[in-house]
Amino acid sequence: MIRPLLLALLLAAPAAAQLRVDVTQGVSQPMPVAVPGFATPAPAATAAGNTAALGQQVAAVIAADLKSSGLFRPVGQADPVPFAQTTAPAYDTWRQAAAQALVTGAVEANPDGTITLACYLYDTFAQSQLASEGFRVTPAAWRRAAHKCADKAYARLTGESGYFDSQIVYISETGPKTRRIKRLAIMDQDGANHRFLTNGQNLVLTPRFAPNQSRLAYMSFAGNRPSLWFYDATTGRHQIVGTFQGTSLSPRFSPDGRYLLMSLIRAGNANIYRLDIAAKALDRLTDGPSIDTSPSYSPDGSKIVFESDRGGTQQLYIMNADGSGAHRLTFGQGRYATPAWSPRGDLIAFTRIGGGKLRVGTMRPDGGGEKLLTDSFADEQPSWSPNGRVLVFFRTPSGSATPHLMSADLTGLNLRTIPTPLGASDPSWGPLRP
C-alpha cells in the first residue's frame, strides 16, 4: 500500500512544477488530457439549448481545439461529471485514464438570459488546481466561451498564449478555373459559424484582418476598377478605401491599426504606399521600376518585410516603417514571396517558388534558419495564428481542382486540412478576440 503512494508522491512533486508541454521542438508525444462533458448546477433552457446539452458540446469544442494543436491528446470518458466534481475532481478516475491534466467545468443559465461557463484546469497527479476562470456570454456565443476555456488551459500548460478564440477570413472558390466565382468568407478557426460576406458577383482577393478591430480590408474588381475595400463586421457595410490613381492591391494593416499598407500600380509600376486611415493621407514607401508588393509589419511596427524584384527576381527585403533603409533578406535558391512576420517577432513565413513548386517556409528576420514546412505542387500565402505558433495557408492541386485551406505548426508537424463549404484560398488569421 505504501509503494503506490510513494510512487504517486514521486510523480506528484516534479509534476506540479513541470506540467508543461515543450513547444520549442516538434512534439511527438502529445500530453494526454481529460475533457469530460461539462456539468450544470441545474439543467435549464437557454436560447442555445439546455445547459446540460451545452455542457457536452462545450467539452467537445475544447477537446477538439486542444487536439488540433497537435500538443494534446484527449483521453478518458466524454460523459459529463457530476457538478460537485468540477471543484473536487475524482483524481483517481483520471489518473487511471492516464490523463496528466483535467479540463472540467459547468454551464449555468443566468436570470438575465446570459450563460456562465465555469472553467477549471487540474494537474491530476499533483492533485492541484492550475487555473480557473468564469466566462459570461450570450447563449449564441457559447462556442467563444468554450474557446476561451481551451485557451486558458493551453496557455497554462504550454507557457504561450492561446489562439482558439479567433477567426479566419478567406476567399471561397467554386467553378471552373477559367471562370472562378470568388466570395469573401469568414469563420471561427475551427470552421464553425461560417458566413459569406460577398455574393460572388465581383472577383475578390487577399483579405486581411485589422488588429483589435472588427474590420477587414480586401481587393475587389467591382466596376472593373480593381481597388481596396473595407468590410465593417459590426455594421456589415462594405466601403471603398479610397480613390487612388492606379490599381490598388495587397492590403496590410499596421499592428496599431492606424495605417493600411498597399501596393499602387501606376503606368505598370507597383510600389508600396502607406495610408493613414483616419487622416486619409498617403505616403509612398518604395520607389523605382521594380514590382514592390506583399508587405508585412514587424509586430512592434518598426519594420516592414516585403517582396521586390529590384534585384532581378522576386526576393524578400526589409525596410524601416518609413520606407528608409531597405536591404535584401533572401539569397537562397529560388524566389521568395508573400512574407508574413510572426506576431512573436521571431520568424518570417514566406512562399518559396522553385523547382516547379510553391512551398511554405519560415526563416529568422536576419534571413538565416530557412526551413521549408510543406512540399506540394502549390502551397502559398502563409498567415500566422495570433500566438505565432501555427500557419494557415492554401494548397492548390495541379490540374483543375479548387484549392483548400491547410495548417501546419512552425515545426512543420501537424499538417491538417481546414474544412470549408467550397474551395478556399487567401486565408488571413485574425487576432485573439477580446
Added chain:
Amino acid sequence: MRATKFVLIAGVALAAACAKKPKPADLPPPPPQPTQSVPAQPDTPPPPPANDAVTSTRVPGSAGDFRASTQGQMVHFAYDSYELDGPARAILDSQAAWLAKYPNTRITVEGHADERGTREYNIALGARRADAVKTYLAGKGFAAGNIATISYGKERPLVEGSDETAWAQNRRATTEIGGPTG
C-alpha cells in the same frame, strides 16, 4: 405695303380653309349587295412572311472588324517576362494599323499571368504586360488617353491545365475594343 401683305395673308388663309373641306365626290362608294347565297370561299392563305432573320455582319470600326483585320487580339510572353518579342510586335503592328484608321476608338488592354506565381505579384506582372502593350501602341501613334489597362493576374486563365502548353497560352495580353471583359 401693309395693305398688300394683308391681302396675301388673307388669300393663303382662304386657300387653306377651302382645302380642308371634304367634297361629296370624295366619299367612298357604298358596299355592293350580295347577289348569290353560296358559301363563301375560304380565304386564300396569307403569303409566307418575308424572311425576318437578322444576320450579324461586320462593319467598319467594330470589334469584329478589329478581330478580322488584325493578326490577332492577343500577344504572349515568356515566363516572368513582359518583353514583346518579334511575333508579338508583328501582331501589335497590325493592331496599330487598324487603330490608325479609327483613332477615336477606346480600347482596353488586359494583362494576365500563368498560375506558377503568387497572387499579388502576378497582378503586378499582368499590369506590366498590359502597360508594355499600351506603350507600344501609343508609340505607333494611337492616343494613350484612349488606352485603358487592367490586370487579372492569374485569375482568368484562358485554358485549364498545369503544363507548359497551358501556361504559355495564359501568359498573355489581349486588346479589347471598349471596356474590360471582367
